[in-house]
Amino acid sequence: MSAPEPRTFRALFISDVHLGSKAAKADFLIDFLRHHDAEIIYLVGDIVDGWRLRRSWHWPQSHNDVVQKLLRKARKGASITYIAGNHDEFARQFQGVHFGGIVVADRAIHETADGRRLLIIHGDQFDTVVHNQRWLAYLGDYAYDTAMLINRVVTKLRHLLGLPYWSFSSWAKVKVKKAVNFIGSFQTVLSEEARRSHVDGVICGHIHHAAIESYGDVQYINTGDWVESCTAVVEHFDGRMEILTWAHVLPESSAGKDVLVPVDIIDLKGRAARAA
Secondary structure, three states: OOOOOEEEEEEEEEEOEEOOOOOOOOHHHHHHHEEEEEEEEEEEEEEOOHHHHHHOOOOHHHHHHHHHHHHHHOOOOOOEEEOOOOOHHEEEEEHEEEOOOOEEEEEEEOOOOOOOOEEEEOHHHHHHHHHHHHHHHHHHHHHHHHHHHHHHHHHHHHOOOOOOOOOHHHHHHHHHHHHHHHHHHHHHHHHHHHHOOOOOEEOOOOOOEEEEEEEOOOEEEEEEOOOOOEOOOOOEOOOOEEEEEEEOOOOOOOOHHHHHOOOOOOOHHHHHHHHH
């Protein structure tokens, strides 16, 4: 029996995959990409987690498979733009450079089917902790690793019990008042940036909290992530935007050993030099 045809959309927006970290739900994303396709794809930052890769190397086969899947979509004609984030900030020095059909940018403007203009940006540029207190951002990153460890334990227990995927860390985030306040402030700041940029809305990532909200005449859209909520945003062919959640619990990857990372994504500096 042949596999069903993937659902096709006008545009697909994915962020915060964090390949290179143990928390990345690479198998979930591979399955999602297998069942969904789009003419235009935006990778909205933190696709590769350079921070964690510098601390300790972790790159199983499933992470390699995500990269290859995206490159395959580019070869088949999808227009793919890689917006750099704070965890993959190494890519920002290669704006405008193409790698395997994927172009790198710091920000972009996407025009929807119904004529709206949306600013595409990761969002870390408007996180004062990341830019003004970098040591605190790294400390928070270690705390986040702990939350992700708890998340993995909860996920395995639920899998053994035959229960669907549920994110402990996402649940904890919406229960903590400071986190809720930060999310609200972030959404407000990004909406104001959209107004300053004279566009109709903004699509971002960074805070791992998927949302589609209206702030007056501006639409705020966050793609979520692939370490907690496993969400993406799609644009239908009529311009309608929608959040998709992919909560399939798949068997453990057969990968055990780390593999070589494709130069298309990680070795950007060397690839750019060779292309020059």
